[in-house]
Amino acid sequence: MLNRRTIVAALFLAGMCASQTTALAQTDPLPSWNEGKTKSAILDFVRKVTQEGGPNFVKPAERIATFDNDGTLWAEQPAYFQLLFAIDEIKQLAPSRPDWKGKEPFRSILAGNIKGLVASGEKGLLQVVAATHAGMTTSEFDQSVAKWLATARHPTKKRPYTEMVYQPQLELLAHLRANGFKTFIVSGGGVEFMRGFAEKTYGIPPEQVVGSSGVVKFRMGANGKPELFKEAKIEFIDDNAGKPVGINRFIGRRPILAFGNSDGDLQMLQYTVAGDGPRLALIVHHTDAEREWAYDRTSRIGKLDKALDEGKARGWTIVDMKADWKTVFPPER
Amino acid sequence: MLNRRTIVAALFLAGMCASQTTALAQTDPLPSWNEGKTKSAILDFVRKVTQEGGPNFVKPAERIATFDNDGTLWAEQPAYFQLLFAIDEIKQLAPSRPDWKGKEPFRSILAGNIKGLVASGEKGLLQVVAATHAGMTTSEFDQSVAKWLATARHPTKKRPYTEMVYQPQLELLAHLRANGFKTFIVSGGGVEFMRGFAEKTYGIPPEQVVGSSGVVKFRMGANGKPELFKEAKIEFIDDNAGKPVGINRFIGRRPILAFGNSDGDLQMLQYTVAGDGPRLALIVHHTDAEREWAYDRTSRIGKLDKALDEGKARGWTIVDMKADWKTVFPPER
Numbered sequence: 001m002l003n004r005r006t007i008v009a010a011l012f013l014a015g016m017c018a019s020q021t022t023a024l025a026q027t028d029p030l031p032s033w034n035e036g037k038t039k040s041a042i043l044d045f046v047r048k049v050t051q052e053g054g055p056n057f058v059k060p061a062e063r064i065a066t067f068d069n070d071g072t073l074w075a076e077q078p079a080y081f082q083l084l085f086a087i088d089e090i091k092q093l094a095p096s097r098p099d100w101k102g103k104e105p106f107r108s109i110l111a112g113n114i115k116g117l118v119a120s121g122e123k124g125l126l127q128v129v130a131a132t133h134a135g136m137t138t139s140e141f142d143q144s145v146a147k148w149l150a151t152a153r154h155p156t157k158k159r160p161y162t163e164m165v166y167q168p169q170l171e172l173l174a175h176l177r178a179n180g181f182k183t184f185i186v187s188g189g190g191v192e193f194m195r196g197f198a199e200k201t202y203g204i205p206p207e208q209v210v211g212s213s214g215v216v217k218f219r220m221g222a223n224g225k226p227e228l229f230k231e232a233k234i235e236f237i238d239d240n241a242g243k244p245v246g247i248n249r250f251i252g253r254r255p256i257l258a259f260g261n262s263d264g265d266l267q268m269l270q271y272t273v274a275g276d277g278p279r280l281a282l283i284v285h286h287t288d289a290e291r292e293w294a295y296d297r298t299s300r301i302g303k304l305d306k307a308l309d310e311g312k313a314r315g316w317t318i319v320d321m322k323a324d325w326k327t328v329f330p331p332e333r
Numbered sequence: 334m335l336n337r338r339t340i341v342a343a344l345f346l347a348g349m350c351a352s353q354t355t356a357l358a359q360t361d362p363l364p365s366w367n368e369g370k371t372k373s374a375i376l377d378f379v380r381k382v383t384q385e386g387g388p389n390f391v392k393p394a395e396r397i398a399t400f401d402n403d404g405t406l407w408a409e410q411p412a413y414f415q416l417l418f419a420i421d422e423i424k425q426l427a428p429s430r431p432d433w434k435g436k437e438p439f440r441s442i443l444a445g446n447i448k449g450l451v452a453s454g455e456k457g458l459l460q461v462v463a464a465t466h467a468g469m470t471t472s473e474f475d476q477s478v479a480k481w482l483a484t485a486r487h488p489t490k491k492r493p494y495t496e497m498v499y500q501p502q503l504e505l506l507a508h509l510r511a512n513g514f515k516t517f518i519v520s521g522g523g524v525e526f527m528r529g530f531a532e533k534t535y536g537i538p539p540e541q542v543v544g545s546s547g548v549v550k551f552r553m554g555a556n557g558k559p560e561l562f563k564e565a566k567i568e569f570i571d572d573n574a575g576k577p578v579g580i581n582r583f584i585g586r587r588p589i590l591a592f593g594n595s596d597g598d599l600q601m602l603q604y605t606v607a608g609d610g611p612r613l614a615l616i617v618h619h620t621d622a623e624r625e626w627a628y629d630r631t632s633r634i635g636k637l638d639k640a641l642d643e644g645k646a647r648g649w650t651i652v653d654m655k656a657d658w659k660t661v662f663p664p665e666r
Contacts, residue, residue: 182540195585199394228577228604244559245551248471249524250583253539271551274558
């Protein structure tokens, strides 16, 4: 029954629903962030870009927020978690690969000698990627990631990796989405690896995950069904200058907010703030050796040096983990 | 004021709003589709995947629909519109490029000799792409597309290209979105070209457009601002077997509905129906020489041969444009 009265009633109710939603949102949306200038900078930014009729209003379609993953949404010490996954995979595959015992970097990995793996350099790393991220269909890879995430534990914190995420960031992602933002991951990590947990863990669907990738080929499987096969060939590295390129390729729109934690995020942050209108660039500074880790300019993982200087000079929002975050990780499940 | 009563009231109102939306949707969502088995197949599919508790229910997050663009969402005769754009650009740039007068394929284009352009083959086409789609920043390219779309007219229909879209498909896109689907373009067309009109014309935002692309580099512009520069090098062709690869790369989830019109869509359709649960594969068959064009197995543009055979054999939904579409193009503005 569609008549004028029905329509008016619907619009009236829709209006009430909207005000009701606003009323419900009056509680602190970022309870794990300590009060201070960092939290205020975030809340003020969200407020001004969503204020209809205000000078800084941004249409919902243009409220694009991009987040690095390693060290920004979840931890990255003692090594990128995707590398820890690859090491576990090597160990699991080893019984069927007796030749690995005498071959670097596999010998080092199987002996628990991470320094040996590091010494094998980029060539060694690519061999590890080829052995654990290629030579299988995308579905098979998804299954191995799912299995690992369900069972593996962080070497020192002893928690599942999906609990090694930052509670303040989960709140920020939710707050942005509640304010009409579309949240994306833009990370140097492998896109298929991240898609294995991004939706459940961060509420970010696969189509909003931008990452590094290998070449994938379409082929007909043995059962006559089409499948996608992962080849041992790098296709795209979504890091440093690759990040704005990835943003352009996958999102096609410049973010108004970008959040990183290392020099690998510098170009994404530069590209973000170079747009017209209100922009917010944020950097997690790992300053908390007690609850998480403390590292920056000289770290082998997540080096933050140039971006820290440029961020300070340009007034970007530098999050001091120790001072700004009331809690780091979510409560154990 | 957040108390129990407020929450109950909010939930109650939210419930009423939801039912109201349902009531409003009782009118025919596809008025430009004639009644018959094609329209029923579409409406039945949408109904069954959205029926909560039903055997074919699909969660909203998994309701991914992918549409080819040329010949599926808008027309593609007498040539792909992006090629017509490139030809117009060549003509406009010609005064500053006197060397083109003696050089193929430019000489043919400037003489209005399309056969000469075709005769120059892939090499000629790549030269045209290099001259019109590269050697500039992404912003400069966006501006040239916007200018062309605002002023150019189709050579025989004399309408703006953004009015050469199919009204029945606009209704289908809207109906899918109203039912929780996320609609994507997956097309052989250039991704940046399509993003120039997809949002306004189809309601499909840039981040849901998958297409072919050239290499883009990040660099610091003369003004010290970062920019993205388009190079004359093909990066990815999103056609044929490239379509499922593009879907995996950009969307990361298998569609439950895919719509194409040519052999270039075959692998996307195969990949779509190979998934578990309900799937719908659709093909526009151009059968309407009067209102649009009639072509299939022997056409140079939008050849539909293998996909037509396979579609018929496997019971895919073949849209007979002449019989199934009440109107083809939207009313003139």
